[in-house]
Structures are given as structure tokens and as C-alpha cells.
Amino acid sequence: MPPTGVGIIGASTSGWASVAHVPAIAATPEFALRAVSTSRPSSAEVAAATYGVPAYHDHRDLIAHPGVDLVVVSVKVTEHFKLISAALNAGKMVYSEWPLGNGLAEAQQLADQAAKAEVRTVVGLQGRYAPEVRYARDLIRDGYLGRVLGTTMVGSGMVWGGEVADPGQAYWFDNANGATPLTSATLHALDPLHTVLGEFDSVAANLVVGRKQATITTDGTSVPVTVPDQVAVIGTLSGGAAASIFYRGGVSRGDNFRWEINGTDGDLVLTAGWGNMQVAELALAGGRGTDGAVKPLEVPASYLDGVPAEVSRSAAGSVARLYRQLAWDLADGTRTVPDFAHALGRHRLIDAIERASGTGTTQILA
Missing domain, CATH: 3.30.360.10 (Dihydrodipicolinate Reductase; domain 2)
Incomplete structure (x- = not known):
């Protein structure tokens, strides 16, 4: 199967995504980074040069990218609802950092929206x-x-x-x-x-x-x-x-x-x-x-799930294992990773x- 294309919202070169998601995706051949977005044109330009993929300062451009199958939302929790809703409305799979929403009401709405959209979701409880x-x-x-x-x-x-x-x-x-x-x-x-x-x-x-x-x-x-x-x-x-x-x-x-x-x-x-x-x-x-x-x-080494030791010992280690579990879910039709229903x-x-x-x-x- 071709790799699942990933787009990361909040992928500045000094944030959480840069030390966790980017190396985790690189260590998981079932996924490929296809695009990133940041909050400003200047930071998007730096991100494009650093990651070697298209970078946008408007999240809507990333969501619309035809090569992006999975949208990762890695920003302040106060921004989650707007960004996750936009990705779900576009029919994209969504990986949200934890917490899912700013409070129970937002989490309920996002879980309901994801169920209605019938798309795969993941929450970052790695x-x-x-x-x-x-x-x-x-x-x-x-x-x-x-x-x-x-x-x-x-x-x-x-x-x-x-x-x-x-x-x-x-x-x-x-x-x-x-x-x-x-x-x-x-x-x-x-x-x-x-x-x-x-x-x-x-x-x-x-x-x-x-x-x-x-x-x-x-x-x-x-x-x-x-x-x-x-x-x-x-x-x-x-x-x-x-x-x-x-x-x-x-x-x-x-x-x-x-x-x-x-x-x-x-x-x-x-x-x-x-x-x-x-x-x-x-x-x-x-x-x-x-x-x-x-x-x-x-x-035992088997618990590394094939994640390289140098990645496993870093902040990206369990994130990479979550991606690996998601890859197995997508291939086997199972649902084992924590999703929006679990987050709720x-x-x-x-x-x-x-x-x-x-x-x-x-x-x-x-």
C-alpha cells in the first residue's frame, strides 16, 4: 500500500511537532509527511526549507492538499475546535493532540462530528x-x-x-x-x-x-x-x-x-x-x-514495535509507536488506537x- 500522506497544522521548526511528529513519521514507513502549516508566512517559509514539503500559513490550504490523507492538529487547545472541525468537514482523517477540546462540550461536539463524518480519528494519548x-x-x-x-x-x-x-x-x-x-x-x-x-x-x-x-x-x-x-x-x-x-x-x-x-x-x-x-x-x-x-x-526488544532505538529513547518514541499501531489498524480494519470516542x-x-x-x-x- 502507498504511504498515508500526513499534513501537520502547527509544524513550526521549534515546536512539539518538530521533535515528536516529524521524527515519528520519518521512522514509520507507512506514513509520509506531505505538507505543513504554521501561523505566519515567515515561519511557513522556514518550515518548507526545513522539512522539504509545501508549507502554508493558512490551515485551509493544508487541508485541501490532495496528498494529505491525515491531518495532525498540534496547536494550543483553544484552537483545536476550529481546526479539527475544518478537517472533519473535508472528510480527512484527524490526529488531534490531547486534550481533544477545550472542555467537555467541545469534545462532545467533535466526537459527534467525527462519528457523523465516518472518518478515522486519533487522539495523542501515546x-x-x-x-x-x-x-x-x-x-x-x-x-x-x-x-x-x-x-x-x-x-x-x-x-x-x-x-x-x-x-x-x-x-x-x-x-x-x-x-x-x-x-x-x-x-x-x-x-x-x-x-x-x-x-x-x-x-x-x-x-x-x-x-x-x-x-x-x-x-x-x-x-x-x-x-x-x-x-x-x-x-x-x-x-x-x-x-x-x-x-x-x-x-x-x-x-x-x-x-x-x-x-x-x-x-x-x-x-x-x-x-x-x-x-x-x-x-x-x-x-x-x-x-x-x-x-x-x-x-524485551519486541515492545519497541520496530521503532529504532534512537527514536524510541526520544520524545518521539511513543508517538512513533502510536503511528505504527494506527498503520496496523488501517491495514487490518481494526480500531485499537485511542480515537475521539475514547477522548470523550x-x-x-x-x-x-x-x-x-x-x-x-x-x-x-x-
Whole structure:
């Protein structure tokens, strides 16, 4: 089959797409980069020279490109609804970065629109494809832990600290913009947790705005913080295990990511120096039976899904594995990658967490 043509909206040469999507597509022969778009003519000109494909400063030109089968939307979440809607209206497949929309209502509309258009969709919840996550899932399935009793996860959002260098990053601190420690870092980590251990049956939460002000270091000005930068979630998983998740904004001087899973017969621990686990280089350790402590576990090479080792160790690694899974879906007629319907379910979880925190009551999830 000829490769699926990809067009990336938001493909500046210094953004997320440049370090994740472009190398992931290059490492996945079932896809080929055909066009990119940016927000300005000058940046489009640089992108064209860098990537060697047509570059536009109007997203409509990229969507209309006859060689583009899959439109990737890699921009601020406040722009998602307009761009994704335009691509769906054109009948193109769409890969949206997470979150899908700015809030549950937008996500619902986009999921409904995608279902009506009957096109393939993908949402960028790639953390589930980390080799360490998938190996841990298989170990648990094969009885390494016995019966799972509970799990704890603690992480750092890395951004949402007390300061930023670029005034353009101040949008992170406004809850109305939809890019928060809950919607971004926490949900990127919760999706793999649920993939491994099952969904929440019930959830309680506490969302706290810890820092009231943030500083823009280039000029010393302050901006108000309205995003809850301290996220505490507890719940019971479908298999009966207890779960506790805590994410904080900024960086910790201690552990920036630690996920422990405890069972009747053993324990698994995933750690990383970077709190955003969807791009972190994870380490997996385990112990069981008479072991007095956990020790590093080597992940079999098969879990790389054929992604070259140098790509696998980078921010593009799990993105490339998501593309590989999508390629298999398209070839086999299966639907395994997280799509807009899945994203809608995750937005509903966010809504349940926010309601649980606002009311102080436990939310029972269907």
C-alpha cells in the first residue's frame, strides 16, 4: 500500500511537532509527511526549507492538499475546535493532540462530528504505548503481582511552576484555556494507568490553586494563576484496587515521577526524572515472592514495535509507536488506537474529577 500522506497544522521548526511528529513519521514507513502549516508566512517559509514539503500559513490550504490523507492538529487547545472541525468537514482523517477540546462540550461536539463524518480519528494519548507500560501490563496479566491491591502515582507537571521565560506561555496559568495540570499532565498519566489496571468505578478529588501568581522572567511582570496546580485524585478501580494520584505544577527536588503497583505476590515500580510520562524515559523495576526489594527489569526488544532505538529513547518514541499501531489498524480494519470516542470518555473523567472536587462528594462512574 502507498504511504498515508500526513499534513501537520502547527509544524513550526521549534515546536512539539518538530521533535515528536516529524521524527515519528520519518521512522514509520507507512506514513509520509506531505505538507505543513504554521501561523505566519515567515515561519511557513522556514518550515518548507526545513522539512522539504509545501508549507502554508493558512490551515485551509493544508487541508485541501490532495496528498494529505491525515491531518495532525498540534496547536494550543483553544484552537483545536476550529481546526479539527475544518478537517472533519473535508472528510480527512484527524490526529488531534490531547486534550481533544477545550472542555467537555467541545469534545462532545467533535466526537459527534467525527462519528457523523465516518472518518478515522486519533487522539495523542501515546503514554500507553511506552514499552515499560505495556510490559508492566503484560506482567500483571500473567500473574506477576498476584491480585492487584492498589496503586499510587506521584508526578510533576514540569510547567505550571512559579515562573516562565516566554510571555507567550502565560496562557498555561489561565484555567479558561484548557491546558492545565489536570487536563494535560495528570490525564496523560491516568490514561496509561487505566490501560494497565482498569477504569475508575468511583472517584474523589481535591483541586487546589497553590500558587496565586506566576512571574514572566523576561520582564518581571506577574500574571494571576487560576489553574489548580495541585491535583489529588483517589478512587476505586474496576477490579477493586485502590488508586491514589497526585500531580503538582512545576518541578520537584525529589521524584518527578513514581508509579507503584502493589499486589498480593509482588510489586512493580515505574520511575522517571521527567514528570510528563507521555514523553519521559521510564525505568521499570519489580520484585516478588521472597525478593527483599525491587530490581530493574529489562523490557524485551519486541515492545519497541520496530521503532529504532534512537527514536524510541526520544520524545518521539511513543508517538512513533502510536503511528505504527494506527498503520496496523488501517491495514487490518481494526480500531485499537485511542480515537475521539475514547477522548470523550477521558473528558468525561475530567468533568467527574472537577465535580468531585467542587462538591466534596465521590462521583460514581458508569
